[in-house]
Amino acid sequence: MDQLKTREEILLRMVKSFTENEVAPFDSEIDQTRSYVNNLLEKVHDAGFYSLVTPEEYGGAGFDGRTSAKVLNILAKGNASIAVTLEGHYKSVEQIVKYGNDKLKAKYLPQSADRIIAFPMTEPTGGSNPMGINSHAEKHGDSWIINGDKIMITNGGLAEIYCAMVKTAPTELSFFVVDQDMDGFEFGKQEKFLGLTGCPIGEILMDNIEVDEYHLLGKVGMGPEIGNSAHDDARVLMGAVLTGIMEHQLDIVSEYATQRKAMDTPIIELQTIQRKVADMTIAKETTKLLYQQAAIMKDSGQDYEQEAAMAKAHGSRAAVKSGDDALQILGGYGYSLEYPVEHLIRDARAMELAEGSVEKMRTEIALIEAKSRV
Amino acid sequence: MKIVVGLKQVPETTNVKINEKTKNIDRRGVSGVINKYDRNALQTALDIRDVVGGTVIAMSMGPNDFAVSLQEALSLGADEAVLLSDRAFGGADTLATGYVLAEAIKKIGGVDLVIMGQQSVDADTGQMGPIVAEMLGISQVTYADEIQPKSDNELRIKRYDDNIEQEIIAKTPLMLTTTGNAGKPEYVNVVEIKNSFEKPLTTWTSKDMPVDSNRLGQSGSPTVVRRIMSPEPKERAGKMLSTDATKAAEELAGILHEENLLAEED
Numbered sequence A: 001m002d003q004l005k006t007r008e009e010i011l012l013r014m015v016k017s018f019t020e021n022e023v024a025p026f027d028s029e030i031d032q033t034r035s036y037v038n039n040l041l042e043k044v045h046d047a048g049f050y051s052l053v054t055p056e057e058y059g060g061a062g063f064d065g066r067t068s069a070k071v072l073n074i075l076a077k078g079n080a081s082i083a084v085t086l087e088g089h090y091k092s093v094e095q096i097v098k099y100g101n102d103k104l105k106a107k108y109l110p111q112s113a114d115r116i117i118a119f120p121m122t123e124p125t126g127g128s129n130p131m132g133i134n135s136h137a138e139k140h141g142d143s144w145i146i147n148g149d150k151i152m153i154t155n156g157g158l159a160e161i162y163c164a165m166v167k168t169a170p171t172e173l174s175f176f177v178v179d180q181d182m183d184g185f186e187f188g189k190q191e192k193f194l195g196l197t198g199c200p201i202g203e204i205l206m207d208n209i210e211v212d213e214y215h216l217l218g219k220v221g222m223g224p225e226i227g228n229s230a231h232d233d234a235r236v237l238m239g240a241v242l243t244g245i246m247e248h249q250l251d252i253v254s255e256y257a258t259q260r261k262a263m264d265t266p267i268i269e270l271q272t273i274q275r276k277v278a279d280m281t282i283a284k285e286t287t288k289l290l291y292q293q294a295a296i297m298k299d300s301g302q303d304y305e306q307e308a309a310m311a312k313a314h315g316s317r318a319a320v321k322s323g324d325d326a327l328q329i330l331g332g333y334g335y336s337l338e339y340p341v342e343h344l345i346r347d348a349r350a351m352e353l354a355e356g357s358v359e360k361m362r363t364e365i366a367l368i369e370a371k372s373r374v
Numbered sequence B: 001m002k003i004v005v006g007l008k009q010v011p012e013t014t015n016v017k018i019n020e021k022t023k024n025i026d027r028r029g030v031s032g033v034i035n036k037y038d039r040n041a042l043q044t045a046l047d048i049r050d051v052v053g054g055t056v057i058a059m060s061m062g063p064n065d066f067a068v069s070l071q072e073a074l075s076l077g078a079d080e081a082v083l084l085s086d087r088a089f090g091g092a093d094t095l096a097t098g099y100v101l102a103e104a105i106k107k108i109g110g111v112d113l114v115i116m117g118q119q120s121v122d123a124d125t126g127q128m129g130p131i132v133a134e135m136l137g138i139s140q141v142t143y144a145d146e147i148q149p150k151s152d153n154e155l156r157i158k159r160y161d162d163n164i165e166q167e168i169i170a171k172t173p174l175m176l177t178t179t180g181n182a183g184k185p186e187y188v189n190v191v192e193i194k195n196s197f198e199k200p201l202t203t204w205t206s207k208d209m210p211v212d213s214n215r216l217g218q219s220g221s222p223t224v225v226r227r228i229m230s231p232e233p234k235e236r237a238g239k240m241l242s243t244d245a246t247k248a249a250e251e252l253a254g255i256l257h258e259e260n261l262l263a264e265e266d
């Protein structure tokens, strides 16, 4: 028996049945109440989802990039918010694995089984432009004193541990790991976002938080590299989430279009509808191929920055457009808040911004491409 | 208690494909899952073990890829697993399958309890549990809905049959089949999957058991499948009357008149 293959198959069987029973039936309710109803988060925790990518030596399951992306693909078909909550956690765990020193890893990786970790970079004065941030850390003997305000954090308010980007000099960016239990840590306001409404997005305030040197991720000045690495990992997973959203749209549309009749023909027989369903199918499949390709390259140690950016840049617009097609196919019902189509557009739309705007990603994709050819 | 749970891997989809020539289930290209009632059987076994102690052995007869479902059973908490796999077992009907399962249970020895799901969702016969019980010569309780250990060798079992509720106290050795109400199947824990590989999963072929080769596989299977078809859904013949008694009586009298079912009075 191929142990790795068997492990993955058992995992994916569980994730499918978990999604069917615990996630999908509550999709609309999660969207409307802006919360993980029916104890979803507790169930996700109890099934061990928080530990999916944490290495085995730290008590985790140690699944690779391909498998973790597939897991989020399946979950997102049931509800995109919960998949994004896990995406935020996984990419943060991965940066601690990549850049944390032994002491930091020994402290926080075992905790990742029970406590969500988030990754705040954005501030009121800087999103796409990291140098625009004001948060800063100053060295005092063996420790650092951190001050600043971070906004729009995926899982902000829910997560208990934060990898925060701060300035350690006027033009020097670094990351520190802070904990909600530290003196000077406070939660700020929650965003009222258009989509992914189940996933809390919020603010943290850091007021003279003192941390030991080992809370520094990597080395002083490694902020840009760590930030980019987190983006790459997140974008692979978001490609998977977007694929899940499109599969959800296709499920709804397929059922509706085969049952709904115009005159005596099911509308799926109409070429205008077929055109839309075909475009949706192509959009779903291309996004899936892109995220899986990025994940395979990541697992085999190749550069995957460009593929990851393409998965999210292509997938996010494709899912918004595919959602628009789905809405149109459902006619007036598609436009109704009582049907689960409109919120899939709102959910997908978030990913044209989160983890880097599509505009910035296109710049990255173009520069990598051009450089590789000259 | 030493408990054996029979598990079958079934196609994930409810849209089962049948091989036109052999009339057997075509398993190619379809990923499998543990038959849903067998999840209830397994959970029941784990619950009993957790109260009275002992071991749970998951057992399955089938091709090598059924091992995935046994590994899943180990991830869910079973202590050991046995895969019964041999070309000679292929093409078996329920009788030939029951024979191999019974022989394997005899080989394990000292088994107090055998639990299986009420039926498999692909073949739907519901025969396996009873066949194995008969071959082992032990008592059986089918369609068990609630099972509680009463002592080290006794179980209290509830079964709901149409309109009656039965409570049975049964002594081991015993065979149970479980409905979808028995046990509350849990999800595999993401981290437990890798730990399950430390538990034993053994494969037995026909050489590992003292079996009569005439009773194996196709040659041991008296069942001949002539035709397979999906029955057309039938409109129910019955009529629903009002729940209000007076109205219902009026409606009923009306129908009896309309259908000319009442003897005419002179």
Ligand SMILES: Cc1cc2nc3c(=O)[nH]c(=O)nc-3n(C[C@H](O)[C@H](O)[C@H](O)COP(=O)(O)OP(=O)(O)OC[C@H]3O[C@@H](n4cnc5c(N)ncnc54)[C@H](O)[C@@H]3O)c2cc1C
Pocket (backbone or CB within 6 Å): A088, A118, A119, A120, A121, A122, A126, A127, A128, A129, A151, A152, A153, A154, A155, A193, A196, A201, A350, A353, A354, A355, A356, A357, A358, A359, A360, A363
């Ligand atoms: C659902 C959601 C979750 C989020 N989660 C997190 C999180 O966990 N952590 C975190 O730190 N942040 C998070 N964010 C914030 C997100 O990363 C920022 O919104 C994003 O980086 C854009 O920054 P901004 O909002 O400041 O917009 P700006 O940077 O001000 O951008 C405004 C516009 O200008 C364009 N633009 C800006 N700079 C360039 C450029 N160099 N080239 C081309 N176009 C440019 C942008 O594309 C955009 O259209 C999240 C956002 C959302 C919507």
